[in-house]
Amino acid sequence: xxxxxxxLSTHPTDCAEVQVPxxxxxxxxxxxxxENILVIVAVIKNRNLHSPMYCFxxxxxxxxxxxxxxxxxxxxxxxxxxxxxxxSLRLFxxxxxxxxxxxxxxxxxxxxxxxxxxxVDRYISIFHALxxxxxxxxxxxxxxxxxxWVLCGTSGVLMIxxxxxxxxxxxxxxxxxxxxxxxxxLYVHMFLLARHHANRIASMPGLHARQRQSGLRxxxxxxxxxxxxxxxxxxxxxxxxxxxxxxxxxYCECYRSLFQLHVVLLVSHAVxxxxxxxxxSTELRNxxxxxxxxxxxxxxxxxx
Amino acid sequence: xxxFQHLNSTSIPNHNYEWSYEYYDDEEPVSFEGLKAxxxxxxxxxxxxxxxxxxxxxFVLTLLTKTGAPHPEATEPYEKRMRLTxxxxxxxxxxxxxxxxxxxxxxxxxxRSFFHCYINEEEREGGRATAGAxxxxxxxxxxxxxxxxxxxxxxxxxxxxxxEREAALLAHFNIPNFVNSELNSVLGDEDLLLGDPPIIMExxxxxxxxxxxx
Numbered sequence: 001x002x003x004x005x006x007x008l009s010t011h012p013t014d015c016a017e018v019q020v021p022x023x024x025x026x027x028x029x030x031x032x033x034x035e036n037i038l039v040i041v042a043v044i045k046n047r048n049l050h051s052p053m054y055c056f057x058x059x060x061x062x063x064x065x066x067x068x069x070x071x072x073x074x075x076x077x078x079x080x081x082x083x084x085x086x087x088s089l090r091l092f093x094x095x096x097x098x099x100x101x102x103x104x105x106x107x108x109x110x111x112x113x114x115x116x117x118x119x120v121d122r123y124i125s126i127f128h129a130l131x132x133x134x135x136x137x138x139x140x141x142x143x144x145x146x147x148x149w150v151l152c153g154t155s156g157v158l159m160i161x162x163x164x165x166x167x168x169x170x171x172x173x174x175x176x177x178x179x180x181x182x183x184x185x186l187y188v189h190m191f192l193l194a195r196h197h198a199n200r201i202a203s204m205p206g207l208h209a210r211q212r213q214s215g216l217r218x219x220x221x222x223x224x225x226x227x228x229x230x231x232x233x234x235x236x237x238x239x240x241x242x243x244x245x246x247x248x249x250x251y252c253e254c255y256r257s258l259f260q261l262h263v264v265l266l267v268s269h270a271v272x273x274x275x276x277x278x279x280x281s282t283e284l285r286n287x288x289x290x291x292x293x294x295x296x297x298x299x300x301x302x303x304x
Numbered sequence: 305x306x307x308f309q310h311l312n313s314t315s316i317p318n319h320n321y322e323w324s325y326e327y328y329d330d331e332e333p334v335s336f337e338g339l340k341a342x343x344x345x346x347x348x349x350x351x352x353x354x355x356x357x358x359x360x361x362x363f364v365l366t367l368l369t370k371t372g373a374p375h376p377e378a379t380e381p382y383e384k385r386m387r388l389t390x391x392x393x394x395x396x397x398x399x400x401x402x403x404x405x406x407x408x409x410x411x412x413x414x415x416r417s418f419f420h421c422y423i424n425e426e427e428r429e430g431g432r433a434t435a436g437a438x439x440x441x442x443x444x445x446x447x448x449x450x451x452x453x454x455x456x457x458x459x460x461x462x463x464x465x466x467x468e469r470e471a472a473l474l475a476h477f478n479i480p481n482f483v484n485s486e487l488n489s490v491l492g493d494e495d496l497l498l499g500d501p502p503i504i505m506e507x508x509x510x511x512x513x514x515x516x517x518x
Contacts, residue, residue, distance in 0.1 A: 191368070219365035219366045223365065226361065234350075234354060251346045
């Protein structure tokens, strides 16, 4: 009965697979779910935030919400399995795992593309300032977002359906690296322009230079933005490459043993995304203050 | 990836489902004998490479902030600055007089005169479009707006390219989620682009945007 499980559990290897407890996944999934739902609610409630920039941020939050929701669902199903409740459920004859995998794949691709669209939007708003409102109409934003959703949805389904083919794995790695390259180029160009402006202002007579400090903070913020993106996403890509290139090499085997750790990193990116993109906006923070103050005052009035 | 294994499903429907992370289908054991380097060398190499990349990027960016050399065409804008600073000085004197009386109307008129001064300079450069936009939006603001306008125009004079001037002028007109507020959110710094004082971009001003967009 347990022939295949026997082979899996007694697989002799010096690099034992690092197991991450389910509670860690659950905690990260719940934290990311709550943060991203807050972002979505704030963007929908405040009419000032119905602009292209915040549409892209909200889109990123939606992808992160779906991915953390399904990660949490997966963990709940694992908990049920360990408790022994799943044996009687017939509906799991369907390939629930395949559906979940394709949804997760769609969400991961979607968040990469959303981050890219946010960078492109900021770039256009800085370098094509006068034409920004003609370039970024709401209609074009809707078209872009629906294109991203359709592309990611079909890619998710195809990638899991045809996961064995090597082209599929390449199709995940190549967009990631091109997206990373574009993001790097766009942000560094924006940073250079900001530095140029700051230097020109510093050379004005009568202004004392606080520019060193502000320049350092700008560099730090940009490094954090790119660094977190790379640290969360990059470790996952070699797994796909290793499966194609060196499935039997012991060194590659040791890298593959850290798979669950790298999935934790991937999921934790959904927690850091709102902190990097959404919560830096003062308008969004003010929306939260109003929301919580209003609900607190309402509760207070009901109690008193 | 988690996967359900349906075992022994030939004749009798067997409901012994196994839920496990079936990541690798290969059954051959990987031999670990005769390894020359440490077994986690790929992992270590990967993370070291990543850390080097991030730190290198940080150092490059900080180096760019430290070596803020003045623009090579520094002589020409200096003359421009001298010419336009006279406008600012005249304005400064007027503002001092006005703050004593603390009336908003003198501020409005002084701003108009300041803009005339600025617009004259602009027209000499040939930037008629921005002058038209700037002129159109002058009258539709309160006193705080005028102070902001003054600060913005003074700063915008030292910018060489027309595009930069346009960006700064346009930034004043509070198009929501525009250059300054969004660059602020990118780089987390209020005075990266504009110096003292930072211009607040919170409220939308649809009247001014219509002047420009239509």
